[in-house]
Amino acid sequence: MNTNSNTYTIVYATVVVIIVAVLLALVSQVLGPRQQANVRLDQQKQILGALKQDISNCADPAALYDSLIKDTIDVNGHPVFVAEIEGDPKFVLKLKGAGLWGGIGGYLALDKDKNTIYGANFNHESETPGLGALIVELPFRQQFEGKHIRNAEGEIVSVAVLKAGTTAEGQEQVDALSGATITSTGVSDMLRTNLSEYADFLNVKSCCGKCCKKQAEGCCQAQEGCAENAEQPECAQPTDTQIVNE
Amino acid sequence: MALSQKTKETLLGPLNANNPVVVQVLGICSALAVTVQLKPALVMGVAVTIIVAMSNVIISLLRNTIPMRIRIIVQLVVVAALVTLVSEVLKAFAYDVAMQLSVYIGLIITNCILMGRLEAFAMTNKPWDSFLDGLGNGLGYAWILIAVAFVRELFGAGTLLGFRIIPESWYVANGGFYENCGMMMMPAMALILVGCIIWAHRSLNKEEK
Structure with a gap:
């Protein structure tokens, strides 16, 4: 057979593409539920991280999540997860922003006064390992605990992520990561913009x-x-x- | 299992004398990107090895039927399908790793080693030889990645696979004398390290040429 004829080429290309398409669609269908479960579990783990729960030895994070999270409220399309820890309510806000190479995100847990930060957790898509990627590590996240997102007048001013030695006017601050200025600024901007989007919730x-x-x-x-x-x-x-x- | 001379050469050649990274200088781009830590480098090495070996076999099986004019496209479709499969499987069974490698899994498609082996070897050789060739080249790529990542993680972060190797008490912050080498975290350092490996490799293999 002449494998170089036009007809053969077109038929061959069509058949190859159809086989591949069917195969990939099938795999995607079969693995879909499992992947979605992974995504959901990952989100739950991140929320638990923001609530300062140590899940490294937790056999069933999903059950822990279910026991802590009492409710989910929708604020203009942004979710608020209402948790209860030792009888006190905590509000977990979802954050989304931009780092250096890609998106960053996270969860911010606030105390019932909607001012004091209880805990924070961050994630990223593709920040530099060892530099920007350190935002997911405890030493960086723990800096946020106990900080206030409001100024003395009660306005939402967020928390600034700044180079050590510089100070922000009228808002509390944490230390930025050295060597990861753009990611640190990204976290700072993410907190500010997202908190202002939650204003309707925070000001009630x-x-x-x-x-x-x-x-x-x-x-x-x-x-x-x-x-x-x-x-x-x-x-x-x-x-x-x-x-x-x- | 006794290997014939030719089989041995196909499988083991790419590990040293004909290494895809240090001799053919292919796949440098991803070697820079995933070698900051050992773990992603390991997974990347394994993923590339599997994909090169499998796509080599598939193209080798199809080699007599592929129309010459669209052979590159057919190769690309096969590679892209395999990469998508690996990515989907990782997302379903090793979600953490999939998140860590994020875009790099997808970028395996653009790894020159794959297209290079398909074009240069699988199109003209039998499936079994192609499989060995893919395995050899994948492993040849993997060990360079692991060597670079080993040095970068050890000196850049003082850890290996996340475990602390250089004691905390050595650090200046804790009153010691040691500080991590920030340069190791930069992609440029991977290029310098690959350059050093190429240098060492060339001077060791001088007499063979």
């Missing part, structure tokens, strides 16, 4: 009282099924926060 004072909806958009709407003359819960100072799970 938490609700209290039994008969109220969880605070998504507004505060303290009466929950469905509540008696009309039920005592309307009032907005409490953030320190009195109580998450209503019923």
Whole structure:
């Protein structure tokens, strides 16, 4: 057979492409659920990391996640994971930004006052190992614990990631990674922009009282099924926060 | 198993005398990118070895049917399919590793060693020889990667495979005398190290030429 004729070439190319396409589609179908489970588990592990849970020896992180995370709230398309640790609520915000080579992301856990950082966890797609990639390591992440995202006036100003020796006006700061200026700036920018996107959530004072909806958009709407003359819960100072799970 | 002279040459030649990286100077790009730490270098080496060997076999099986005018395209389709398969399998069964290698798995497609072996060997040789050739070239590439990564991780971070080798107490920060070599973290250092390996390799193999 003449393997150089036009007809043969076209038929050959078509057959090869179809075989490959069918094969890849099949593999993708078969492995899809497993991959999605991996992605979900990875996200859960990252959230647990932001909540300062040590999962290195945890046999079943998914069960731990289920036991800690009580609720997920949607704020203008951004998720807030509501966790409960030792009776105290923590709010985990999802972060997304840009590093040097690719995207970076992370989770920021806030205390119930929606001001103090409880824990932080970062991830990256392709930062330089040993430099920018160090944002995922504990020494960098632990710097954020206990910092405040608000200034003295209560405005959301985020936390700056700065070279040691420089100071930011009116906001708290952590040390940047040496040799990874652009990734560090990326983390700083990511925190600022993402926190401002969560402003609707962060600026609503938490609700209290039994008969109220969880605070998504507004505060303290009466929950469905509540008696009309039920005592309307009032907005409490953030320190009195109580998450209503019923 | 006793290997014939030709088989031996096909399999072991690329490890030394005909090494794809240090002699043919192919695949340098990924050698710079994944050698900051030992673990990604290891996985990359294994992945490339598997893909070169398998694509060599497939192209060798098809070699008499492939129309000459589109042979490069057919080779590329086979390689791309295999790389996608490996990437999907890694995502399903070794998610951490897949995340760590991220784009580099996809970039195996552009590794010159693959196209080089398919064009130069698999198109004209039998499947078994092609398999050995792919295995040899993949391993030849892998050991260079591992050698470079070993030096870079040891001197750049003081660890190997994530385990600490250089004690914390040696560091200046803890009152010691030692500091990591920041240059090792830069891609340029990989080029210098590959250059050193090529230099050592050439001077050792001088008399054979």
